[in-house]
Amino acid sequence: MKGLLRHIFPLSLRVRFLLATAGVVLVLSLAYGMVALVGYSVSFDKTTFRLLRGESNLFYMLARWENGAIDVDIPENLNMESPTVTLIYDEQGKLLWAQRDVPWLAKRIQPEWLKRNGFHEIEADVDSSSMLLRNNHEIQEQLDAIREQGDDSEMTHSVAINLYPATSKMPQLSIVVVDTIPVELKRSYMVWSWFVYVLAANLLLVIPLLWVAAWWSLRPIESLAKEVRELEEHHREKLNPNTTRELTRLVSNLNRLVRSERERYDKYRTTLTDLTHSLKTPLAVMQSTLRSLRGEKISVDEAEPVMLEQISRISQQIGYYLHRASMRSGGTLLSRELHPIAPLLDSLTSALNKVYQRKGVNISLDISPEITFVGEQNDFMEVMGNVLDNACKYCLEFVGSFRAPDHRQPSAHPGGRRWAGDPAEPAPGRFRPRPAG
Template sequence: MMRSLRVRLMIGAATLAILFMLALLPALQRAFSIALEDAIQQRLAADVATLVSSARIEGDRLDMPEHLAVEDFNLPESKLLGFIYDRDGTLVWRSSSAQDESVSYRPHYTGKLDVFTRTRDEKGSEFFVYDVEIDLLGGQKAAYSIVTMQPVSAFRELVHGFREQLYLWLGGALLILLGMLWLGLGWGFRSMRGLRDELDQIESGERERLSDDHPREMLRLTDSLNRLLDSERTQRERYRNSLADLAHSLKTPLAVLQGVSENLAGHAQNREQVQVLQSQIERMSQQIGYQLQRASLRKSGLVRHRVQLGPLLDTLSGALDKVYRDKQVILERDFPESLSLPLERGALLELLGNLLENAYRLSLGRVRVGASKRNGNFELVVEDDGPGIPPDQRQRILRRGERLDTQHPGQGIGTAVVMDILDSYGGSLELDDSDLGGACFRMQLPG
């Protein structure tokens, strides 16, 4: 999963989003606490205004009505408390709601208009305090501190509830954000999938170049890949043309030498030398063919070819049936009809042709070709019911020029060509005993 660019970007974006949320949480809580304290301060200030408007000075004595306009002051179980202190800090009045409260707050008349602070009662409970110093009727003796209080516990409950809701909503928002990020990345990487599909089509031979229908940021990459494809195609074509020219240039001298050897064969005294000459000419021809096959049957760097095994096997078996018609070889098939192998047609034709020719030549009458795909790799098996290969000789025949069968002409390069083709495609070859009774050539090819 970590090899996926989309997953990496998603993890990075999710990490940044989580870190941002974690940094945002205390800021939002702090902002809510400040806003809530401001609201409490304004509420207590409004309650102070109610007390001030209700206060009367009769002579030198403060007179407060028994029933106040704000009902919370009149209820004993209310959390809104009201106090009035004189200039010396002596409590001269308390509301009905504050009768059972013993708050240790003593104002100091300093001439400030108002004070918003906190205090505690004898039980340790904390209260918000809003203290307004006011000079009633303009006389020094009529200077009072009008105080309203409210428990901090209610504030903390609100903050706690807000925090829980904040966690819930931000958590939900984070999940929605991550989902949107995932969808957004999927939409953004759609162009990457389009490029991948086009590369797959190039590998399968369905198209030759990448299109220009890609985002501007990727055009530099697609142009570079197109230049690489054109360069590779041109180089391969030039290489093949050069090989064809080489084969053609060597074909004529070899034909001349062959003709000369045939003329010389008419003289009895030259027969031994002619046999040596013809043997060497044949050897040169086979070696040239082998080297040309090695050079031309190389896997492409970008284009991945696939060839259906069934039709190609039909072609080979038709030709071999004519060559070995006296044997009446039965060719068994053990693979799905639609199976395709990841090789060029020419490479598969040469590889399978060499192995089938050996199998037909050495078999008693049965040859089997099997193929399957396992764990992403392909396995190709060619078996026969012939004499088989002794275990101590199996490595020997894989070496160029080594042959166990000396009764038929050849230079022992068939299996070497097979090994070269497999090496160029990253494959391998193993020799084993077949349940048909003969040899089993088992090849592995990466998918």
């Protein structure tokens, strides 16, 4: 059960939309239906009262007052087919005349009803209602069906009261007209039963339409979720900015976040790559020193300062790149520090001479003491260390420098040929100049 609930909840946006809209439609349908039914009921009562009042006026026109009694001359056809029963009372509420002798009906007429015009209803059981119907076989059959079902529900009959003032020929009269056909058996009453079916049909028709509306309305969110999945699977570079107005800000912020994360990842990757390259030279020096120490070419006292210097350089490089990686700004931090090149290159050549001692490489750099470098010392050491290391690796025996008209470059002489470090010209073998970063 809990697994089923976890599968169902929390509800999706489409289900929430359907439930909320279906609830609103149901409430509105009930409200409109009740208003329509109440309006129809009021209109039906007014129409019934108008018809019964017409019957009352007809009996008043047919009535004659003679010798202190009321005599109504009713045509035979009207008396047989009339769907009503008429009772005439005097001013004191005494029954003067009845169209048919129905004792239970006379008892149900309340004395206070006879004092003013009005429309009322009386309740009667099936047998009592059957007494009011004589020649209407269709209604009798319906009452018999209700009686056979054992339904104890009572029938409702409409009653119209009309007061007529006294005249020279007639005393004041109250004419009561009772509709013999129960309200429950009239076609108009079926509207209350049809309302349930209409409401059910309304929901069955509206829910599919609501489903289509929800599918169409939530398509931008579904498309956004699909794009996010593609972004997670690296099948997409960014989210589509052409979306609905409500999602534009969200998509823009997500794209900005993705771009920021990608830039940070590239920054860390570049930093690690630079750190790897910067550690190559001191590690190579340490390896060469250990090899010389093992071959007893140098003593421990001679190797110790070299090892400590390279360890210090490694520690300095790691600290520098960690600091650079932790900087929040993605931009390049420019330093305006001045560093003389000659001392820096002397330390590099001294270290590389130890590394390539077996190869017999001769490194000769003619650098003027006046030449300076503007920027981070670690960046210069990394770039020049890589350049000189590659030059020593791919040269035959000599690495030197030459003067150019506007700048100075290291050069290597592999087998009598010179490679001047020009980026447009590939180096011998697999060597490619590594640009400064």
